[in-house]
Amino acid sequence: MEQRVSLITLGVRDMDRTARFYEDLGWQRVESPDGVIAFDLIGQTLGLYPLEALAEEIGVPIDELGRGAITLAHNVRQKEDVDALISAAETAGAIIFKKPCDVFWGGYHGYFADPEGHIWEVAHNPFSPLSTDGEFRWNGYQTETKS
Amino acid sequence: MEQRVSLITLGVRDMDRTARFYEDLGWQRVESPDGVIAFDLIGQTLGLYPLEALAEEIGVPIDELGRGAITLAHNVRQKEDVDALISAAETAGAIIFKKPCDVFWGGYHGYFADPEGHIWEVAHNPFSPLSTDGEFRWNGYQTETKS
Numbered sequence: 362m363e364q365r366v367s368l369i370t371l372g373v374r375d376m377d378r379t380a381r382f383y384e385d386l387g388w389q390r391v392e393s394p395d396g397v398i399a400f401d402l403i404g405q406t407l408g409l410y411p412l413e414a415l416a417e418e419i420g421v422p423i424d425e426l427g428r429g430a431i432t433l434a435h436n437v438r439q440k441e442d443v444d445a446l447i448s449a450a451e452t453a454g455a456i457i458f459k460k461p462c463d464v465f466w467g468g469y470h471g472y473f474a475d476p477e478g479h480i481w482e483v484a485h486n487p488f489s490p491l492s493t494d495g496e497f498r499w500n501g502y503q504t505e506t507k508s
Numbered sequence: 509m510e511q512r513v514s515l516i517t518l519g520v521r522d523m524d525r526t527a528r529f530y531e532d533l534g535w536q537r538v539e540s541p542d543g544v545i546a547f548d549l550i551g552q553t554l555g556l557y558p559l560e561a562l563a564e565e566i567g568v569p570i571d572e573l574g575r576g577a578i579t580l581a582h583n584v585r586q587k588e589d590v591d592a593l594i595s596a597a598e599t600a601g602a603i604i605f606k607k608p609c610d611v612f613w614g615g616y617h618g619y620f621a622d623p624e625g626h627i628w629e630v631a632h633n634p635f636s637p638l639s640t641d642g643e644f645r646w647n648g649y650q651t652e653t654k655s
Contacts, residue, residue: 427574
């Protein structure tokens with residue numbers, strides 16, 4: 362596991378109100394599909410996601426997410442890296458919430474919690490490739506191509 | 509507020525066990541004082557901090573931090589920026605947990621929660637200057653000097 366967090370996801374009940382809060386502080390959204398609000402930070406994205414949908418996606422009751430629900434995501438470069446990392450996390454003592462599986466948006470992911478309950482998503486997102494250094498941006502780093 | 513998270517702090521009951529978990533996954537610590545375990549990520553640091561101490565520092569009961577307690581920190585360049593941002597957050601609808609004050613380690617900080625309860629620390633740390641782009645590293649970015 363490289364030392365980086367690709368996404369910080371805040372589970373929220375009122376998306377618009379929360380988005381307005383961060384916008385009032387000067388943040389600007391990037392384009393994202395309905396149901397997600399995304400702010401690109403330095404080499405990572407902070408996303409707002411409906412609390413119920415987040416709990417459902419992870420497969421835990423909402424109460425499990427606690428007050429001010431946050432999950433951290435670590436994106437990997439290849440689909441098979443998801444399996445490898447979820448497996449390594451289990452060996453290291455993680456609780457596996459969701460075994461690796463295909464996701465409706467076209468990616469592949471799983472969820473684990475560290476021994477103290479902090480929830481991590483491990484994901485491969487073919488639409489948002491990482492930079493060479495592992496930085497993440499909502500709409501991806503474009504691979505430079507030469508014509 | 510610039511679009512960045514300087515520190516992700518995980519509040520934990522067992523520091524050694526949690527540190528070992530991340531080390532088992534391949535992460536390497538950076539030097540840090542007793543009572544804190546720090547991993548430098550990309551332009552930010554993930555820190556482990558005792559749950560009780562974290563709750564005490566913020567001034568909230570441990571239960572307020574919830575399961576898998578996490579706080580996000582936004583470090584600023586100058587002490588007075590802390591006051592300005594805490595004030596702006598309050599105007600935008602934040603709950604102020606801790607008004608700006610000097611901290612025992614020599615910095616200056618305050619805490620607020622966004623409308624959904626996600627806790628942010630706003631801090632000025634004179635010992636860990638940010639990079640020009642706002643990146644944070646536990647032991648600071650050295651300002652380049654010319655002799």
